[in-house]
Amino acid sequence: MNVSENIKTWNRRRFVQAAALTGLSSLVPSAVLSGKHLGDLMTANQQIPGKHPDLIILNDRPWNAETPAHLLDQEVTSMDRLFVRNNGLVPEKTDPELWTLEIDGESAIKPQTFTLNQLKSEFQHHSLQLVLECGGNGRSEFDPPAKGNQWTTGAVGAPKWTGIRLKDVLERVGIKDDAVYIGYYGKDRHLSGDPNKVPISRGVPMSKALEDETLIAWAANGEDLPLMHGFPLRLVIGGWPASTSGKWLNRITIRNQIHDGAKMTGQSYRVPCEPVAPGSTVPDEQMCIIESMPVKSIITYPKTGAMVKPGKSIRFSGHAWAGDHSVKSVAYSIDYGVNWSPLAVDPPVNRLSWQHWRGEVKFEKPGYYEFWVRATDDLGSDQPMVLPGWNPRGYLNNACHRVAIKVQS
């Protein structure tokens, strides 16, 4: 019996045993006892279907997994390597022939429901490489710690998405003058199993919703979206917390107020409006919604832990991105930030894509080194070398990425 079978058996046994012991078997819906939901109780030894086996699983219910930095070396992130951040359980029914997208809301002039086929045939297609980064990427470093999935550096990626502009669909429906925000809804299920609870329903202000790069997408890298990434339809809103890019999308509501769906309010995806001391308790009304993500970079080659010979040149490469902005320059240091040298950096293939940087470094003397990279955006903002401002939920850690290098003959 392999590990996964063992685990499935154990979960099933545990559950059935519990049901039996409490004398409930006759009262429990048969779908529950049949093991239909047990797939959501897999453990750390499991792999996520369709994903690279080296992804680091942070949570198995719901699925959350990040990508080791060296696996992000591709210029365009393949979907098996893109991080997974689910807030609920993957929907059970995703028939594309039956899929619809409803556009409604207080500020919709003529609410309308489109079939997926209508969206594909009636609107102009666009393909764009867009960065998705979880707002909590880097959370694991905050001190005192923030609860939740302890992302390190790998909750980011930049596939090439294909779909239609959200703008085109919203304009077909008609937007009232009082429109403020859009909110999305998807078909993922709340962890509790309560069909009346929504796992996540976030959104963006109209100005972001109407940008040319804001897509309703059905494909990534030339293929249908994988189930884990929102098949058959999702939003892709590059440069903002990836939680705004709703998956399994079936409804967009045009609001005359800031959207108040699940995880828009309270402390979720918000940071203190004013900087606070580490460990502070911040009341909800002093927490502000995160908009554009900050400038950041990642070293994707070589993998951390490289042992090299003195006097030899080593090539380094990676990516840099800057939320709504572009990256102006990227620099590296091998002496803990004492000296910085520029790296070559490509322009983005399109707005809101990441930019590739590369360089060569020669280590003359033996020793332990760290290779640090720091990107600067077009506003002149740098990445910090230590943690940026502490916030209760541990968002927006854009401190420079570091890899360890040992030079020895």
Place this chain on the structure above:
Amino acid sequence: MKRLMVLIGSIVIMFSCQQADKPAQAVEDMEPDENAERIQTDSISGLVIDENFELIRGQCTACHSAMLITQNNASRDGWEQMIRWMQKDQGLWDLGENEPKILDYLSKHYGLKKKGRRAPLTDVEWYELKDEL
């Protein structure tokens, strides 16, 4: 009457989570971590095996993954706040007399660790880089 209350309570738990659980008795499933001499972890959940470990596994993993515990660290007060949040927003039941036992376990094994503004790089797996220029 008491049995009826237990039954009703169990139904509430089962339907609120769809995955009922009970304090685990599956001793055969607990394999010690080969790499650790003193701290043993449950091979299924990854939780540290210690007093009341079954209680934590039973109560917490009824609704969410044990990985949400094992990857987090907090003070006793911090864990208590998480329980209050789960009770307020996520349908967690009153833990009653189990609550102090659960908090003792969590703050002992998943307590605060000082990290500072930037920790040293740890757990580096060293390898020889072949493609020098």
